Amino acid sequence: MRCALDGEGVFRITLNRPERLNAFNQAQHEGLIAALQQAERDPAVRCVVITGEGRAFCAGQDLQSIGDMPIGDLVRRYYNRWIAQIRSLEKPVLAAVNGVAAGAGVSLALACDLIVMAESAAFIQAFARIGLVPDSGASYFLPRLVGYHKAMELALFGDRVSAAEALSLGLCNRVVPDDQFEPAVAEWAGWLARGPRAVGWIKRQLNRGLERSLDEVLALEAYHQEIAAATEDAREGIRAFVERREPRFTGR
Template identity: 50%
Template sequence: MYQTIAYEVRDGRIAWIALDRPDVLNAMTDQMKRELLDAFKRADKDPAVRAIVLTGRGRGFCSGQDLADASKSEVSLGDNLRTLYNPLILQMRQMAKPIVCAVNGVAAGAGMSLALACDLRLCADNAAFIEVFVRIGLVPDAGSTWLLPRLVGLAKAFELAALGDKVDAAEALRLGLVNRVVPADQLEAEAQALASRLAEAPTKAIGLMKRAFERAFDHDLADQLEYEAHLQEVAGRTRDFEEGVGAFLAKRPPAFTGQ
């Protein structure tokens, strides 16, 4: 079905999406962007899927935009972002299901943006991040100027973008770019384990959490308190809330269904 990515559902509930152009460190072509958007929509619509893992094949996660492919494009850089990159990033940020990024190697440019757009990031100990745009006279895109400062702060985000220095796994963990660093040979298993925990969680509540945190920096406390009250009303009408309360009272582990 796909030519530049791989898609599979493991354990019946975890969708694995792998960038699959290892010979060019999974550099992104227009076709890959379209296929990624389709894959995330597919996972979002599948009621059996309750968590997603995004990773790369080979020794790199994603080296960013394939410049050879971009040179063939008849549209401007801005239009390429508007029509291909931006819908992909918005789909990832707006979908209710949690996305775990298993960063298996270098994540550069738009590849770094792709990792930042995920909800949680696991990083192999030999991986690295580079805001490479400045090296070719461009500005960070695909959401980086919005996502990066929310993770590391404005000053550090500007430093990473303006200098284009490589950030290794240990430094990425210290800065808050990633949630965990694991040995490279354990990355896939650790990502599956984390995704399994998320898949067992109350999926609708997880999605509401994503929405709440997404808007937190743009609203004052009073607005956010009211939004929390609204979301809590929504969560309180789910079957998983009933199950959670019932399990607590019965002193048994909950069996959430995502409903």
């Protein structure tokens, strides 16, 4: 696992096992968990980017590295933990899908708040092809994003979904040519890192909105609007709007 924080507040997490298509072993699981903890605790981090080294984003679990641990325990100990970390982190998380994502690698991308895919990248729900079931939140994310029947097709057949098809299905936000991929990721990440304090509350609201009643969401929106209005960023945003200029947010 390789991590780097730039001067804008973009914290880049790179899965770094290119010889195994960035498939997870114990060290990589623990590295991702530690990196997400660092992102949560460090106030200098304002946006997180997760990507892969080499030609793949993440091939899921490295089946040769499981050892004697029952796979259910592996899922509970590692996968469930970092999925929950990504969803609860009150900072935007951008998946920069540079190549193929398979199995839990797809779930890793779908757990993020925004997804940019290189034109040559692809998603593969590989579980059924090896006699396993979707995990790492795939059963949660897929039906919500593409509907029940398409999710069932993807889960049962495990066909390769190109970046263009992923975009048409709503599985990603943006597809860019490979030679423009890094600048596109940097552009979005930089914009997110320069965003207001309210970004984290927006993420919380949309996550709660997936499950809560309308009355509960209305109450949460009113609460967040009250505390957002009291921030320095809101005051700056309103001044900038009146003065017809771009706001300069500080995350406070």
